[in-house]
Each structure stands twice: as structure tokens, then as C-alpha cells.
Amino acid sequence: MGLDHDHAHDGHLNRRDLLSRCAGWAGTAAVYSVAGGVVSSVSLDAALAAGRPAPKTKPFTFVQISDTHIGFDKPANPNVHATALQAVERIKALPIKPDLILHTGDITHLSKDDQFDEAKQILSGLDVPIFYVPGEHDFLDEGQGKAFLAHYGRGTQGLGWYSFDHNGVHFVALNNVAALKPGGMAHLGEDQIAWLKKDLAGLASSTPIVVFAHIPLWTVYEAWGWGTDDADQALALLRRFGAVTVLNGHIHQVLHKVEGNVAFHSARSTAYPQPAPGAAPSPGPLKVPTEQLPSMLGIRSAKFVPGHEPIALIDASFA
């Protein structure tokens, strides 16, 4: 009875649109509805009998910040403390207070305790829960992540991965910066993928999913390592869901890609820009004229409205 969502899914159709479209087809005795981006159909009699089901999900907003790089002091931005504070001010000024904030890694530049403490002190100005994943800069201490996990690892699995639910949306935090292999890119590893499989197993395919990780889960630019070499195994587990939003940092610029029901979004840094893929000899910090810097840093806000998947994102620079 159900439609194959590969063919039927259209992120711009909501339940009401579909019901009105279906009205003309009443003779076929089927009603189509969309929940979490998954189209389903029931017989007209059943639909009339059941009425409109109460949504299990509620609208809300959240924010993504990334790559604060506390401790960085090079010419590309000698004052990353100030620009991280700017992010805090921008979040405070949002018209709707976000329910939560995702930090997609590179909290610090060199994984030092005083840098983690400074980041916490800056972000403590926000009265909103913050959920973290590590970047490779947060995992470069001699203990290979011990410092990060000491600060943020409580209640997480393995090397810092976890999931949680908020108003019907399932959030999954992944670590793709640990135990990287020679010649490879970012890496999730078998343990984390096995955990992800279990984590997703009990969820209805209509559950909206937000995955966040530091390095892109799609290959942006292999020559610079901008991708995750075993991401396909994670994406295979996510494809059955009607609306999957994948958020990352690492590349310090806004990029989007949509693959079926999975939308990938890379965010700006609050610290310094990096070049567009292949546009420079290396992906190192990009020095731009001082007056241009605010236009290349920023935050991302996200609005979730049930039935209006995918999640709407607004990338706002500091300019």
C-alpha cells in the first residue's frame, strides 16, 4: 500500500497539500499523508474514521555553532575569544530562544584544559543546553581525546558518541576524528557504526533525524581529507528515514548537498575562514582583510516544524 518514498518524497509537500491533492482521487479510496518526510497511505474509510492524528512532534528552534578554535592566535584571527563571544551575542539576540545548541567540534585549537575551560566560560553566557562532538583539534592531546572526554564525555558511549530525543526529533552525535588511518579521511569505525545500528533500530522511519559530526559525512574534497571514509555504512542505516539532516563543521564555510532524503549542511566557523575546496595550496586558515572577516564567520539557526521537513536552516554571518 505505502508508496516508495524514493519516488514519492517531496520535501515541500505537507500533509494538507497531499490530502487536498488526494481529494480528487477519492474514488481510489486511498489517502496519502506525510510524517517525517515519509509518505504513507491508508484507506479513505480508515482515514475518515481516525481523524487527523495528533502530531507527536512539536515545532522548535535550535542553533549550530562550530569551530570556535579557542587558543588560535594567528593572523587569520588573532582574537577568537571575541568572535566566539560574538556568536553568544547573536544567539541571545535571536527572536526565538533556541531549545538547544549543537557545537560541531574544534571547540579548542590544541585540546588544552585551559582552552576547554575558556570555551565553557564563553558559552556559559547562554542559558541553553549545549551538545558537543569533538573535532580533530579537540582530540590531539597525548591521551588522544582524554582531555575532551574528561570535559564532555559524561554519559556518552565509546569515544564520545550519543543520541537524544527532543520534541520528536532524534539527534545523533558522532565522533569521526578518532583513530584515523594513514592515507584515509575522517573515520567512524566499526564500534560506532554498530552502536548507530542499534540506536536507530527501534525508530519509526517517520522520525525526523538530525546527525551531527565534525568532519563532513559526504566527500567534499578528498585531496584535503574533507570526507569520512566509512560514512557510507552510516548513511546506509539512515536512508530508510524520511528526513535526515546531517550537520558538520570542519571546513569553515557553508555548503549544502542533498542526496535523496538526506541533506548535508556544512557550517561557518566562529573563528576564521578556510578556502573553498581546491582554491588554495592547502586548507589552512584563510587570511582575509580585517573588514571582510565578519562576513565569513557566523552561526546557523534551525527551525523544525512537524510535517514541514526538511528542517529549515538560516546561516547568518557576523557581518
Added chain:
Amino acid sequence: MSFLSSVSRVALLAAVAPPAAVYPPQAAVAAAPARVQKVAIDNFAFSPQVIVVAPGTTVTWTNGDEDPHTVVANDKSFHSAAMDTDESYSVTFSKPGEYAYFCSLHPHMTGKVVVKG
């Protein structure tokens, strides 16, 4: 670790980097002419990517990038701490062989030390 006569475990400022310590102390090594080869880390690449050295040579890597990098043997037999800008790391190679390494933060960065007698 038998192939290494020493591993300097701390990243040091290049300007003040002393020769890598030798362990165990060997009179013969001390008497030999100092052999030091440099590998630069610039633009997210090791240069030269493959370096051929004589046994007993100390190889010193220096990070010229604004991003931190590491030098980690593929078989994990030696590894540096994260080197910030201008920091260095040295390893003395005593036995012939091929030693492949990479940057554990940016694993697309790979290199090799070839020790030939």
C-alpha cells in the same frame, strides 16, 4: 622499537632543538659525524615526502603551517605530540628499512623515511 636508537618524544622549538637524545648511550654513535636530515611540513604536506637516509641519521620534522600536525608511524612505533607552528620533532633511525608515517590529524598527509646502509 629496536630499529630506533632514540625517539624524541617532545616537540621542541626548532631554534633551540638539541640533537635527539641517544639511547642507549653508544660511544660509536657519538664519534660518528652528525647526520641530520630535515623534513618540512608546509601546506599540509611532508616535503620531501620520501626521504632516503643513512643508518644513524636523525630526521627532524618542523611544522611551518598554522595548523597543528603530527608525525605518527603507520605501525605506531614512533609518534610525535601535536606540533604547533614552528615546533619540531626528531627521530634517529639506526636500522635499514622503510618507515611509513602520516599525520594523525590529517591522515591524507603521508610520508616515508627510507634508511639505506
